[in-house]
Amino acid sequence: MLSYLKGDLIEVIDNIPNRIILILEVNCIGYEIQISSRFLQNLVKNKQEKIQVFTHIQIKDENPILYGFATDAERELFRQLINVNGIGARLAIALIETLGLEELVQAIINGNIYILSKTPGVGRKTAERIILELKTKLYQWKQRLGRTLSSSMVISSLEVLEDLEVTLLALGYTNEEISQAISTLNKDNRISKNNTSEEWIREAIIWLNEQ
CATH class of the missing domain: 1.10.238 (Recoverin; domain 1)
Structure with a gap:
């Protein structure tokens, strides 16, 4: 429905528990977009005012929530995560926020329960479920993107x-x-x-x- 939005960064609201809201103005319309702290740090670091945000709309209790991501790959990873049984949007964002895209994908591909469990709210059983459901899918997805599998997260011990x-x-x-x-x-x-x-x-x- 909405692939991305490109516009002016108007305001960031970060005083709401467990949420960071970005106000983005596009053609005189202000959109409320929920983003991760990692995304926010990027914006602050680069002092960006006009930005592009890749979006995902989720309907919860009949209310639409707009989630925003720095790249389409990050958004795709989010979508893969929320399709795992028991993984909601908040936990999916927490995983991306804690580990970042590359490290998170590599941890899942390599079955690294220890790394996944570093995310608050992710225990051993949840990590095992994520690996079971996404390991093959993410390997194939990463190959399609043409990304070379790095040697990161290969510690066996x-x-x-x-x-x-x-x-x-x-x-x-x-x-x-x-x-x-x-x-x-x-x-x-x-x-x-x-x-x-x-x-x-x-x-x-x-x-x-x-x-």
Whole structure:
């Protein structure tokens, strides 16, 4: 119905619990669009005033809700997620918001329950259901997009991740900093193929200290 909207960013309302509303004016009409904090950070970082938002309309209790995404790929991922039994729009956005498109798709394709469970509200059973229903679909979807499967999120040892997280938390790093470190190190082939906790911890601390 509405593929995307392109217009002027008028206002952002972020004082509503669990929601961020973007007011976008298109041809003298103001649209209320619910977006993720990750999308908002992008807008603020790039100081964008005229923007394009890919949209998805959902009818809830007879009231239409307009969701907005930075790219059509992100919107497609959202649509795939809400088709999973038990996954609503709020949880789908939380997954995208927490992990980002590339990391989330890769975690599902590789069956990485640990990474998916980092999202608030996603337990082991929910993560398993997402993987079961979307693993093949997302692999094929990513191939159609022509995206090369990266080596990210290929850690086979859950113990390595657990050791890394416990150690970094004990050293005073936040969950967000730890997630960023893991995501960055996973993109390094030399490190991602190493299943030694000590090496991961050492490299993570080096990276974090450079930020």
